[in-house]
Amino acid sequence: MACSGVAAEGGLERINPPHLAPPTGFSHAVRSAPGTLVFLAGQTALDGSGRIVGDGIVEQFERALANLLDVAAASGAGPSDLAKLTVFAVDVADYRLHAREIGRVWKRLVGSAFPAMAVIGATRLWDETALVEIEGIAVVR
Template sequence: MEHRHVDAPGLAAPVGYTHAVVAGEGRLVHLAGQIATGPDGHVRGTTLAEQLDVAAGNVVLALAAAGGRAADIVAMQIFVTDLAAYRSARRELGRAWQRHFGRHYPATGLFGVTGLVDEAALIELMAVAVVGAGGAGVTDLDHVQVAAPPGCEAEARRFYGGLLGLAEIAKPEPLRDRGGVWFAVGGRALHVGVEDPFTPAAKAHPALRAGDLEALAARLAAAGAVVRWDDALPGVRRCHTEDPWGNRLELVAAGP
């Protein structure tokens, strides 16, 4: 069921918000308050409209990282340091809002405050979303598949099960005669499927998180696997290796 926006007939007509939102089934996502900070941590913009533009973009980025989109927001709290300035800038604020949220108006509250965490901040947005409710869009990842040549099962169990430490899961009966092996990866799955003729994937690859990446990389190297460290992403400890058939794999250190 998709989110349903409800406006009560006995209340004044809402402008720029909805009286109530009946959330569809999905995953509840609470977003931290977002002010108009850029990637450098400094507040951008000197007017309410300029800062709303940046803060709204930050909300969308944070929600996207959780697998959501603007239409998934069901509630929003807006904190401003100057209510009079907010009221006088509604036209500009509306344009900034629509650049990021379109004409999606969640259940919203507006609050005047004496100050925000950064002295330069004029506005802060705090949103709640329900992700994956209805619609025809993709809501999650079920599994990834890597290809392998016929007769791959023993090597798949040695590499993915023994070296990478993945637990094997039983293939459904109708698919067992196709060969290959399935493994659990967190709440998802990795399928090793048979392809004939087989060509290894040198570019496309799954990325797997490791609790102790250094130890796993050492175990792979000791077993004769190639381990290539990659520092192209700042703050991300990762390396690349190959499975027994030459498929590229990325291994990423789990976050704190």
């Protein structure tokens, strides 16, 4: 079934059917041309010595996203290759409260390409002081 609302970038098609609610900060679906899947493990705001850095959700989101992008780059994937991300947040209300700031971090680090995405509430994360963890799937061609 063809639908409008399809944008192609870097071999990934971001599909946003016009009859669904407009997506903000994500795509409803991402379809990939043939390529290599890269599964990106959950990243928190850990620094190089294994300590969580950042006092709030925005700072921790920025560090976790930067860590994820570093892992993606080491695997040959760039920001536009991100097809699916899951964000786990220990306080979804706080995440939503800071959504604009988080969006500005996203635009600065990734740009305007949005993967299929979900934000999931979690009671706690592996690193007890972590407020957010991001995992993903990229497609490298």
